[in-house]
Amino acid sequence: MTTLAPPPTSSPSSGHRVAPPADGGFVARGRRLFTGPAEDPRWTRPALWAILLAATALYAWNITSISGNSFYNAAVYSGTKSWKAFFFGALDSGSFITVDKPPFALWVMGLSARAFGFGTWQLALPMVAVGTGSVALLHRMVKRDFGPVAATVAASALALTPITVAINRDTNPDPILVFLMLLGAAGLLKAVRTGRLMPLVWSAVAIGFAFNTKMMQAYVVLPAFFLVYLWAAHGSLGRRIRHLAVATVALVVSSAWWMVVVDLIPASSRPYIGGSTDNTVWDLVIGYNGFGRIFGASSSVGSAGNGASFGGSAGVHRLFNEIMGGQISWLIPFATIALIAGLILRGRAPRTDARRAALMLWGGWFVLHYLTFALAEGTFHPYYVTAMAPGIAALAGAGGVTLYRAFREGSAAMGAPPARAESRAWGRGWVLPAAVAASAAWAIVLLQRVSGSGTRYTVAEIVVGIAGTVAVLGLLAGRFTRREGLIGFAALAAVVALLAGPAAYSVSAATSATNGTNPTAGPSTGGGMGGMGGMGGGPGGASGSSRTSGTGGRSMGAPPSGGGSAPSGTDTRPSGSETEDSGTGSDRTGGGQAGGGQMGGGGTQVSSAMITYLKKHQDGATWLLAVATDQTASSIILESGQPVISMGGWSGSDNAMTLAKLKSLVKSGKLHYIIVNSDGGQGTNSEIATWVKAHGTAVKSSAYSSGSSSTTPSSTSSTSSAGGLYRLDASDVG
Structure with a gap:
């Protein structure tokens, strides 16, 4: 009976290999890569390779369909267009605001995108690699102290941990962290x-x-x-x-x-x-x-x-x-x-x-x-x-x-x-x-x-x-x-x-097809946000599903209306779900739901036709548009391939945009378009909305709309002359 601990010595009768002469040749080293050290049982290395292949298959299966987290995907895309945005981890290539995490994971994905082109599989590839690497690394550590059986069980358990499989098929930073x-x-x-x-x-x-x-x-x-x-x-x-x-x-x-x-x-x-x-x-x-x-x-x-x-x-x-x-x-x-x-x-x-x-x-x-x-x-x-x-x-x-x-x-x-x-x-x-x-x-x-x-x-x-x-x-x-x-x-x-x-x-x-904003494994089991049954239909939280059933949006690789370049790959946008650090709109005190009266535009629908119109009338501006939140901005960045300002960060509560800064951007010709809500917002945000409405030119929806469907997360708001898209020029700044 073979025991769980490898014997201290090897012999043919024990089922273990006798160490071959140490010739130090390339062929011998290559053979040991696949068969393992001579002192290990014969099954050890083949079992490890089988586990690693299984893990890779789980993490990379149908990799081109992996949507990922649009928030981070947009930041990676921006980093491929600007080394400044790359270093800071900026959401947009104009480097107006960063994502709410440090940038190391974005750097890893960004280098992959720069090497292989931007697309969903290029961003998911490093996550698959580090996920499989984590399994191999754990096997090595456990084997060193407890032997090959313990290492095989540990590696199998890690490879088959459901939430680990789900997150390794995503573009959130957690696989690199692990x-x-x-x-x-x-x-x-x-x-x-x-x-x-x-x-x-x-x-x-x-x-x-x-x-x-x-x-x-x-x-x-x-x-x-x-x-x-x-x-x-x-x-x-x-x-x-x-x-x-x-x-x-x-x-x-x-x-x-x-x-x-x-x-x-x-x-x-x-x-x-x-x-x-x-x-x-x-x-x-x-x-x-x-x-x-x-x-x-x-x-x-x-x-x-x-x-x-x-x-x-x-x-x-x-x-x-x-x-x-x-x-x-x-x-x-x-x-x-x-x-x-x-x-x-x-x-x-x-x-x-x-x-x-x-x-x-x-x-x-x-x-x-x-x-x-x-x-x-x-x-x-x-x-x-x-x-x-x-x-x-x-x-x-x-x-x-x-x-x-x-x-x-x-x-x-x-x-x-x-x-x-x-x-x-x-x-x-x-x-x-x-x-x-x-x-x-x-x-x-x-x-x-x-x-x-x-x-x-x-x-x-x-x-x-x-x-x-x-x-x-x-x-x-x-x-x-x-x-x-x-x-x-x-x-x-x-x-x-x-x-x-x-x-x-x-x-x-x-x-x-995993929900890139909040990936989970297995079927929906109820619960939802905060454990309050009925608020969400599954582990995915407020979105009500652990997996996206379809975004209904355009592929990331589809050429945007009006020309220009856009990211390639498949759709990375969630369908009305919250991203990495979303809650009911904010997980920072003082935040409010996007589109709920902050800077405007957080939940405002932005159609394909509007994006085409904005690109056609960008007139050399650095940023295509200014909106309230990261969720809206990231979707438009991926749709248009152009930098978009998120004035309030994820929830709309960040003080990234001030009236003075807005005037400066408009006066220098770096920004022409902004979306505000019809209610005007609150506090400092209200000051911006009031000024924009007083000095900007409202763009009627008839100028660009012909019944096009929404391409960014929707809410009850919609663009209109009363509260929607405004054009600002240097002459509008006093």
Whole structure:
């Protein structure tokens, strides 16, 4: 019987390969790439390749149909037209305002678009690559400490995590965030094993790049990183503290360099920082993308409050509710039991024990993310939890193998003297079957929630039930009969029981057209925004669906009316759904729904005919049009291929446009057209709307409209001479 741990030596009779002579030749190195190291079991590397191919197929299936997030897609497109927009992560190529995230993920997608041309598959390609890379990286790390079986289970679990499949088929920044965090974990574990400084420094740099991908979310794992190194690394306590101090400096530098550079540039020479309250990246870090995500309400350190939850109400139960359960929770019961039991079983190991250090790391990764996502009061989207998937997957593999080894030893101890058997019985006889039973039972609950949504879910429910029963009964029978073959077969059945449910959801995510604004896997399970049933029809939140059923808009690759160039590919626009950080219109205090009386134009319909008219009468202006919000602007950018000003950021509440700035743009001929609402807006926005109506020339809809359909997100507003499109020229500025 082949054990889960690779034997220390290799021989033909053991089923392992004998190491060939080290000829160092190219052919030998190429062979090892596909067959793996000689000390590994023969199946190890082929199994890894199979997992990576399966993951790539899931993430890249029908890649040309992936719509992605139009908000980020527009920023990437703008970056292909202007290196200035590229560096700042500006929404428009004229660099009026940035997106509300740092630009590293946009840089990665932008380089792909510059190399291969702009289109949906070109933007999705890097996400597929880093998604598959994350699976390979996790396999390597788990294999180093727990062997090939643990690594294979962990890699499979990560590849089949439903929300991970969904987000890796998208253009949100999360896949890059996860990959960089895993690079940081790899560096940390190497530093723990060797006691060397440089792997720890590179770990910090990786987390710094992750920070420049999604800011404070990258720091969720840091407490676990610091604790693991301080506790388990080789070397004296003083040496460990000094190393952590140096790594902290590297972390700060690699995290803050872009923020410092941008904030040192005069505001007049750079875009407005979207999402901030004072036009600084620092405010964006600590407010909107920092404490606001956790506490929800605005505070003295920044604004970000009252955000919408598309994953249900905050609370320790959130990740098990009808919205989130099928996305991430399948293996949480097993991972939790495996973590606790694994740490107890390694309790008497030396301080520098590598396996315990790894369990601490993956356990900390899992627990910290769980608490953060479950209790966060700010804006919360289901796809955020893809960041916790590596911790769960690693615990499923590493913890599962740890429990299996203990179980087999416990079975062997049944024939030992009573005192010895009793001392080992708790962890070696009951914990593994209990962990398998708990997760299998929970998987059946999740599948019963959607059993009427498709044949695959009913089949998966049957498979989980049968495999789970066989696994638990087989393990228990094997324990008392001490039959190695029965225990091994039961363990294989346990893997099937644990992965069948996630696999069904993952196939659904791969074969359906994902909603790029809020991607989820599996069928609609009710809930909606904030857990208020009826507000949304599914995990997608307010849009009411986890997948787009069709945008009804023109392809990104269709030539826009009136000539000019436009992005190529397929449609990237959602159909009336909210984008990455949307809520009911805002997740920043003071925001309001676009088109609801802010600067105007946030939800105003802009037809294909209007875009054609604007391009024909652009008259050399830098910007085609000024509208209220990012959602409207991004759609027009992708439709027209021209820069468009978002005056109020995502929700319309950003103070990016002032009356003085508007007058300056008009006077210099950089902007001619603006859309305002008929109600005139409120506050400072009202001042702009009032001035535009008093000095601009209203463009009647008859000048461009001939019954054309809307191409941008719609609302109750429509363009008209009373409140709609206005033309402004230098002569209109007093």
